[in-house]
Every structure is written in C-alpha cells, then in structure tokens.
Amino acid sequence: MTKSIRLNLENKQATNLSENLLEVKNLKTYYPIKGGFFRRTIGVVKAVDDVSFEIKRGETLGLVGESGCGKSTTGRTILRLLEPTSGQILFDGKDITYLRGRELREARRDFQMVFQDPYASLNPMQMVGDIVSEPIQNYTKKSRKQIMDEVMDLLERVGLPEDAYYKYAHEFSGGQRQRIGIARALALRPKLIVADEPVSALDVSVQSQVLNLLKELQQDFDLTYLFIAHDLSVVKHMSDRIGVMYLGNLVEIADKKSIYQEPLHPYTQALISAIPEPDPRKKKERIVLQGDVPSPVNPPSGCPFHTRCPVAKEECSIQKPSLKEVKPGHKVACLLY
Template structure:
C-alpha cells in the first residue's frame, strides 16, 4: 500500500496566556491537542466541528502559517516542521491555502491578473508573456471572463472573488490544498458552484484536499473521509458514508441531527446540546465533551477516552465503545 501524501503525528498547537506585570505564561490555550491522521494522494479529507474547535488552527499549523508546539507533519515522508525558511519557500509550490474570506485575502490594490500571476513570479523565473498565458488558462478554468482580468477585487461579487482566490492558489498546480471554509461566506446557490469547481480542478490536476467546514451538508458531497473535531481533539474519523449512516460519537450524532432534511415531512430526532463549548484554555477533565453529552457516564468526567479503531477504518474517542 502506498504511503500517504500527508501524515500528521501527535500535532499540538498551544497559545500561551500571559498575566501580571512581567507577562509570565500562566496557562495555555490548547487549540490543537495531540491529533494524528493521514491523507492519501488525490483524497479529500474533511474536518468538521463547531466554531472554535481548532480546525482552522490545525489547517494553518500543517502549512506552518502557525508554528505548531509539537508533533510531526510528514509530507512525502519528510517532516516539514524541521524545514528551514528556504525549504519552506520551495514547499509553498506544492502546498497552498484557499482562505475563507475572499474579501480580506486579496490585495485591493492589485488587478486580477497581478494577483493570479504573483505566485508564478515568486517561485519561477518566467517571462511576462508566459505568465499571462498561464493566467488566461487558469481564469478560464475557474470560470472568469478574460476581459475582467484587469479589474480589481472590489468590482467582483463574493463568488467571483473566491474564484480569483482559487485561481491564485491553483496557478502553481500544487499537490496539496487546504481549503479553509471556502464556501461559508457565500450564498447557498453559489456554494454549489464553487464546490463543483473544486471537484473539477481536483480531478484535472490530481490534487489532494484538506477541506475545513462547520457544515456537514457541504462536506457530504466533496469528501472521501471525515474527521470530527471538538475542543482541539479528534472525536471521530471514518469514510463519508459511515459518518452519515452510522455516526458513533454523541457529538457527531448531535451535529448530524442539526442538518436540515430535504424532505420536510421526514421526521427525525433532534439532539439538543446543552451549554456552550468550554474554553480551550480551561478544558474539562476526562472527556472534553462530557459536560454537554446526553450519554455521559461517571467515567467520562475523570478518564479521557482513547481515540481508537472500533470498526474497520472507523475511529472514535468515546467510553461507549
């Protein structure tokens, strides 16, 4: 069996909390706390969870936009956390990020052509003619008319801006892309178009995706496997069909019960979670979910469940299994 393209081992990203006159570190926000998984070539692995669960921090830690506190990120079996700045610069050709908000991620002073060609000039010795040709091809692929290439970001709608962001990230034909909530700021009708575009580009360029979202409805159509995060921890991980047909963790069950059904007459049991997500600076003892869990037992309050395989390729961190 081929090695995975990306392998994350016991990754941690903690942020210090400082207090007092001397700004001493008194605690840490454990945004990503001991997470391990891998992503195969040409696969789409999706991370889901409520806002503040650490999924975006995990995506940025993998790319070293945020520096992890510990663990390993193996890309083609090489730990990129040990890379020097020059090695990291070369790596940027192969790993890219599509941001959630196309409004703030695009420089308003640059035209579309300048924005999309900038990565080419950064990473390659390339003539202006060659760059323009590649930009024209990429704009066509993402569905933007070439006559709009000299316009500026403020002249486009949200969906068009996200197409510009995708063109900018994909112009280098990277092997691995982190898509951080790429459709959450868009209308539902536009979301479907952008998802379809991402799937087409993945097939054309043989890309691998880490797709981050809080919306399980969105994830269903694009993912091969899904990981569910809560308070910096992985709660459940399996293939997409299994997570929708047989969710094991009470947190996953609650998330899925909130997804609207296409048939309004179809009855379903809604799981209402009590309370708010605890602070990652002061997580509860035992299972991080036990204070909100409808199935919590005595041992959940003191013993943290092990993240283990309970069925074939179906991993869960819960004392019920």
C-alpha cells in the same frame, strides 16, 4: 529470501509509503496567555490538542465541528502558517514540522490555501493578473509572456473572463473573488489545497457553483483537499472521509457513508441529528446538547465532551479516550467503545 521476492517486498513498502500525501501525528498548537507586569505566561489556549490523521493522494478529507473547535488552526498549522507546539507533520514523506527559511519556502510550492473570506484575502491594490501571477514570478523564471498565458489559462479554468486580468478585486462579486483566490492557489500546481470554509461567506446560490468547480479542478489538476467547514451538507458533498473535531480534539474519523449513516461518537450523533430534513413528512429525532462548549483555556478533565454528553459515565470525567479503530477505517475517541 530470493532476490525477486525481496524486490517485490521493497516495491510494496514503497507503494505503502507513498499512499498518504499528508500524515499528521499528535499535533498540538497552543497559544500562550500572557499576564502580569512582566507579561509572563500564565496559561495556554489548547487550540489543537493531540490530533492525528492522514490524507491519501487524490482524496478529500472533510474537517467539521463547531466554531472554535480548532479546524482552521489545524489547517493553518499544517501549512506552517502557524507554529506547532509539538507533534509531526509529514508531507509527501518529508517532515515539514520545523522547517525554516529556504527549505520551508520550497516546500510551500506543493501546498496552498483557499481562505474563507474572499474580500479580505485579496490585495485591493493589485490587478487580478498580478495577484494570480505573483506566486509564479516568485518561484519560477518564466518570461512575462509565458506567465501571462498561464494566468489567462487559469482564469479561464476557474470560470472568469479574459478581461478579468486587468481588473481589480473590488470590481467582482464574492463568488468571482473566491474564483480568483482558487486560481491563485492553483498557480504553482500544488499537490494539496487546504480549503478553509471556502463557501461560508458566499450566497447560497453561488455556493454550489464554487463547490462543483473545486471538484472539477481536483480531477483536472490531480489535487488532494483538506476541506474545512461547519456545514455538514457541504462536507458530505465534497468529502471522501470526514473527521469530527471538538474542543481541539479529533473525536471521530471515517468515510462519509459511515459518518452519516452510523455515527458512533455522541457528539457526531448530535451534529448529524441537527441536519435539516428536506422532506417535511419524515420525522427526525433531534439530539439537543445541554450547556456551553468549555473554554480551551481550561478544558475539562477526562473526555473533553463529557460535560455535555447525554450518555456520559463517571469514568468519562477521569480518563481521556484515545482515537481507536473500532471498525475497518472507522476511528472514534469514546470510552463507550
């Protein structure tokens, strides 16, 4: 092999390695259940159960599913706000799964979170300028003037007036508070932002403004998003690819066009059928699922969805399907495929 060919191969391999900003492999997050006089572990809640996916640089991956399916736990585990039970989290080529102390603190410069509740996620005892500047003060040695200028610029970028710097969070509306939270998340110029249902607590009239702001900031700051939501129309507007979760499992993942036009998993098909049709003249068949979501404390054997699946077979209650690529870029965990 000539030297030039070898260098080209090495450069190609390096490019492939750097294509994904985040890789999650077989991630599990279990919560122990304590009981008895000695508070022994008598069971576990399988909040996230063997989830794997990747996010490319600059893209938005939407994560959808019913309440309690493990979406938020997945996001918080990736950011190491929760401890993973097992699995691997690779961020920018580095394994951050079990980082501790100073190493974890340094890694957190590159990933931040926008929380669901803008009322609870901001300190009511701090002025907005202090809230946004705190990350910069903790991680850099910039002067007070430099920090103030930087915070003023961030507030302007998220659509807040200059005098917001000297006000408290309770003086703002819900949409404005979420803009403060976004400014705080941007303070260290992160590579990845996990947006955990960032508009679900806001008025409908404000939601589109915040969503458009997030898209603009993604271009300006070269951001990568993990966008967690239960509103499928919101996820469609924001995402490049979409992952569907059910009972702690990732059951389907594909680009948004494939998910909305050709969903493969019966659960995804039911979710898509529930999206309201704006044109009243169009008839749309609704797939109504029977029964309740099983408990993550005692999930069903085999496929986690088989107890509610309208097309389940006997083997579905025995064998748990793995997430497999059935079309280019389209993965599904279902024995039908």
